[in-house]
Amino acid sequence: xxxxxxxxxxxxxxxxxxxxxxxxxxxxxxxxxxxxxxxxxxxxxxxxxxxxxxxxxxxxxxxxxxxxxxxxxxxxxxxxxxxxxxxxxxxxxxxxxxxxxxxxxxxxxxxxxxxxxxxxxxxxxxxxxxxxxxxxxxxxxxxxxxxxxxxxxxxxxxxxxxxxxxxxxxxxxxxxxxxxxxxxxxxxxxxxxxxxxxxxxxxxxxxxxxxxxxxxxxxxxxxxxxxxxxxxxxxxxxxxxxxxxxxxxxxxxxxxxxxxxxxxxxxxxxxxxxxxxxxxxxxxxxxxxxxxxxxxxxxxxxxxxxxxxxxxxxxxxxxxxxxxxxxxxxxxxxxxxxxxxxxxxxxxxxxx
Ligand SMILES: Cc1ncc(C[n+]2csc(CCOP(=O)(O)OP(=O)(O)O)c2C)c(N)n1
Ligand SMILES: [Mg+2]
Numbered sequence: 001x002x003x004x005x006x007x008x009x010x011x012x013x014x015x016x017x018x019x020x021x022x023x024x025x026x027x028x029x030x031x032x033x034x035x036x037x038x039x040x041x042x043x044x045x046x047x048x049x050x051x052x053x054x055x056x057x058x059x060x061x062x063x064x065x066x067x068x069x070x071x072x073x074x075x076x077x078x079x080x081x082x083x084x085x086x087x088x089x090x091x092x093x094x095x096x097x098x099x100x101x102x103x104x105x106x107x108x109x110x111x112x113x114x115x116x117x118x119x120x121x122x123x124x125x126x127x128x129x130x131x132x133x134x135x136x137x138x139x140x141x142x143x144x145x146x147x148x149x150x151x152x153x154x155x156x157x158x159x160x161x162x163x164x165x166x167x168x169x170x171x172x173x174x175x176x177x178x179x180x181x182x183x184x185x186x187x188x189x190x191x192x193x194x195x196x197x198x199x200x201x202x203x204x205x206x207x208x209x210x211x212x213x214x215x216x217x218x219x220x221x222x223x224x225x226x227x228x229x230x231x232x233x234x235x236x237x238x239x240x241x242x243x244x245x246x247x248x249x250x251x252x253x254x255x256x257x258x259x260x261x262x263x264x265x266x267x268x269x270x271x272x273x274x275x276x277x278x279x280x281x282x283x284x285x286x287x288x289x290x291x292x293x294x295x296x297x298x299x300x301x302x303x304x305x306x307x308x309x310x311x312x313x314x315x316x317x318x319x320x321x322x323x324x325x326x327x328x329x330x331x332x333x334x335x336x337x338x339x340x341x342x343x344x345x346x347x348x349x350x351x352x
Pocket of ligand 2: 166167168194195196197198199200
């Protein structure tokens with residue numbers, strides 16, 4: 001079967017907008033846009049702080065991927081599980097992470113959720129269903145699948161778990177094992193692939209040979225969707241519907257979004273290897289700018305409102321940074337360095 005036909009079959013198997021009103025509406029779009037803006041501006045701030053030598057460890061940002069990421073966070077609700085990756089600042093905020101939690105982690109504040117002791121993107125609040133990242137390369141898929149199985153054993157109902165993966169991460173064993181387990185157990189897992197064309201500097205031509213990663217859905221017997229990751233409206237609609245299909249018992253959902261990483265792998269990387277033609281093509285468009293244009297054209301927001309949202313986001317960021325900078329770092333003399341996690345060693349417990 002040609003890739004084109006296969007995609008059509010997969011999409012026919014997976015009705016989108018006709019099933020439920022999970023897609024586009026004015027309020028949801030405006031809210032999603034504000035999270036994207038806050039994500040973009042806060043990550044720009046972290047990148048500047050990193051260049052000024054104020055941040056320990058790496059800074060990895062989601063520039064160009066905010067539309068996809070925010071659609072995941074905003075489509076989930078309390079009781080669901082979200083395991084974000086390194087490009088998911090927008091999704092984290094939309095799922096409920098406070099900007100202060102994020103900023104405290106970057107600035108090594110002892111009052112942050114990881115008590116200033118873990119990598120900047122390795123933060124979470126597991127008790128709230130928001131998992132701390134183990135690895136960007138697939139480890140979260142079996143982790144979420146296992147958590148969903150545990151919820152089922154406990155008799156919980158109506159829950160969904162979502163996690164993300166990059167194009168490079170789809171080549172790992174963990175991707176296969178996690179998705180296969182979820183398919184066999186028909187778990188409500190939403191797996192969102194951000195095909196941003198590079199895994200560090202490795203292009204997708206050295207990563208897989210299928211025309212579109214969504215073809216993998218058929219191999220696992222799960223529903224799959226292929227979409228334009230630069231379009232906020234499309235992301236909200238497709239991700240929203242996939243979450244609802246998973247919630248109503250249709251098993252794992254594989255979403256493959258095509259977009260481009262609009263920067264380096266991390267702030268230490270100048271991304272000189274990114275193909276100029278790709279940058280100039282449709283996949284290289286900036287989802288935030290496209291969403292802003294869409295808002296204005298549809299009259300879902302005014303220029304004055306956009307300016308106000310931007311100013312409000314900048315104020316929040318300045319406040320969070322000022323607060324986190326005043327706070328203490330971890331103190332090796334006060335900390336209990338036992339390697340095994342115990343209840344009192346997680347989620348912001350302080351050892352004073
Ligand atoms: C086992 C292992 N090898 C290498 C790395 C370093 N590493 C982290 S992310 C990454 C590339 C991931 O590429 P992709 O899955 O396409 O995601 P993207 O960075 O594009 O979002 C690499 C090589 C790692 N974290 N773990
Ligand atoms: Mg990639």
